[in-house]
Amino acid sequence: MPDNRTMVKRTREEAQATRESLLAAALQVFRERGVAHTRLVDVAERAGVTRGAIYWHFRDKAELFQAVCEHGTLPVEALLAEASQSIQRDPLATVRQLALMALIQLAQHADTQAMFDVIFHKCEFTEELAPVVAKNDADRDACLSRVQQLFDQAVASGQLPPDTDTLLATHGLHAYMVGLMHEWVLSPQSYDLAACAGPLLDTYLSGLATRPPVCRPRTI
Amino acid sequence: MPDNRTMVKRTREEAQATRESLLAAALQVFRERGVAHTRLVDVAERAGVTRGAIYWHFRDKAELFQAVCEHGTLPVEALLAEASQSIQRDPLATVRQLALMALIQLAQHADTQAMFDVIFHKCEFTEELAPVVAKNDADRDACLSRVQQLFDQAVASGQLPPDTDTLLATHGLHAYMVGLMHEWVLSPQSYDLAACAGPLLDTYLSGLATRPPVCRPRTI
DNA sequence: CAATTTACATTCACGCATGTATGCTTTTAT
DNA sequence: ATAAAAGCATACATGCGTGAATGTAAATTG
Structure with missing residues (x-):
């Protein structure tokens, strides 16, 4: 020794x-x-x-x-690449799979929970952390535009209504994901994230299919 | 002078x-x-x-x-009391109105935006800020349990399916709200929150009605 | 096997933000 | 009117965390 x-x-x-x-x-x-x-x-x-x-x-x-x-961030690009090549014909399922894997990763790995706890609640994003902020923004924008592409494909293939505002739908899903992670790491015992991630995602995606967001609220 | x-x-x-x-x-x-x-x-x-x-x-x-x-926080209790007394017969509309008012407040008041920007991105919640954290937690729990009551009423009145897990639905809505605020204050120019808040909320609430979250995923 | 570099440990001086103590002037109470 | 207290400004002491400088011994390199 x-x-x-x-x-x-x-x-x-x-x-x-x-x-x-x-x-x-x-x-x-x-x-x-x-x-x-x-x-x-x-x-x-x-x-x-x-x-x-x-x-x-x-x-x-x-x-x-x-x-x-x-070091600890989940490999977003790898997930994106993998998910986009896997199920080419079902864009909505691709989005679902992407989001689901992120939530499962968070639910099952203590290091990931610590990372998001720090990022969300134990950190001040000011000027001196500019490079981290810049990288985060870049990753987020890449992910968001990719998801919006998938939503566009879903509209084209009839999985989503034709008047769907895919930009809004993307922002909504992203907010949903961020909020789920943001709040769950605060009290992981409040519910079983690994078990509930699927149903939680399906609720929002079903809402997208039945009543998609449109900036000009449609007249029924 | x-x-x-x-x-x-x-x-x-x-x-x-x-x-x-x-x-x-x-x-x-x-x-x-x-x-x-x-x-x-x-x-x-x-x-x-x-x-x-x-x-x-x-x-x-x-x-x-x-x-x-x-000083700057939105009067949660006042909103809760007002909303719960207003539309007694339509619990879902009450929840919608509650969430909508919070988003509109954020969209229209610069002070509120500054507050949430600080809370979400410019602050480390550690031990020395324990009283603030405690108060936040108390407010959040009060709001969550009230919303869950409203969801329970919605189930009882048939507005939501009988197998709805209202606790999960509440967590989901809360996460959605937190995420929307968390991300929108980062780039308020990305979309018109005041105009899109209603449709964004309706998307999730519609998802609740058509495919509510249940912890044991139901067999179709 | 020498020379150089690596991978740290130790020490030091500096600035800086805090908290407290104190002073000073104007209200406010009586 | 006089005493007391409010509402700050100023000055001071203190500690603390940083970063740089230096020391040092083992591990490479040639």
């Missing part, structure tokens, strides 16, 4: 392990104290090192936070 | 005006810099006073934030 105080230098793999444990420790401390109130010494101690290790692997707290975000 | 530097003491009404301007200034600076990164000197300067005025009216930053929240 190596002595961390005297035996300083580690091999490359050990250094990578140090980096990983720093990311995990940062996620925990961020969740407990909030990002802005987190002191780097707490992160270091949680990971069993000193601040020197943090300043070696990351420039400052902002870069550490950015690394935490990029 | 009184000199603020030499003439220190003000009348009671002037002191109240100072307090109000401090709340307004705090809301602005919170939105710009984030709550945790806000320096009290910035709030004071924005209000045209010094930190002494803040420490006279409030104990510390946490109490100032709490006052900002209680």
Whole structure:
């Protein structure tokens, strides 16, 4: 068992392990104290090192936070690519599958729950976190435009009514997803997300089919 | 025109005006810099006073934030009481009216937008803001249980299917509302919330009527 | 096997935001 | 009118977190 105080230098793999444990420790401390109130010494101690290790692997707290975000985020692009190639003929089912996988991922992985808890409730999105915000916005816009494409296809194929405002429908679904995650991480015991995600999604999608949003409310 | 530097003491009404301007200034600076990164000197300067005025009216930053929240929040109880007494025979319409008023309020008042922007994106909910969190939770639970009562009435009166899981339906609607506000304040120009709030709500409520959430997915 | 680089630990100085103490002037109460 | 208190401004002390500088020993490299 190596002595961390005297035996300083580690091999490359050990250094990578140090980096990983720093990311995990940062996620925990961020969740407990909030990002802005987190002191780097707490992160270091949680990971069993000193601040020197943090300043070696990351420039400052902002870069550490950015690394935490990029490390733990669910692979949106992969999900999008996979879902869009799988069921080409049923765009609504594709959307459903996409959203369902995200919710299931959240329900089943503690790290994902911690990530979204930090992002939603333990973080201030200000100027110094601009790169993270920019990446989030880019991912969100890509996801939203892809979903809107799917909704357009659903309209074309008759799965959704012809007067559907697909932009509004997309914003609505996105809001629904964000709200479900936002609130569920606050009290995961309030209901079984993994079991209820499907029915919850079906309720909204059924609403899209029977009474789709149109900006000019139609006269019955 | 009184000199603020030499003439220190003000009348009671002037002191109240100072307090109000401090709340307004705090809301602005919170939105710009984030709550945790806000320096009290910035709030004071924005209000045209010094930190002494803040420490006279409030104990510390946490109490100032709490006052900002209680000052600007939409009167939930009043809305609930009003809506529950108005349309006793149409519980679904009552829920719709309740949610619609909240969205319209957000869409039309800049202060409300600032409040929710701070609450959702410029604030870390940690231990020191415990009283605010507690009050938020209490308000939310009260609102949720009231909405669930209305959904129960809707089931009893046949407006919703008999196998509706009203708890899930309530969580779903709440998530929808939270998500709509959470995302719309990020880019209010993305769509006209005041005009689209009704159709967006109707989509979800229609989904509730045609395919309500049930935790054990029913076998068609 | 030397030279260099890696991967941290340790130390230090600095700024900065906070909280408190105190002073000062005008209301307000009596 | 006089005492008391309200409503701030100013000054001060304090701690705390950061970032940079430096130290150091093991691990690579050639």
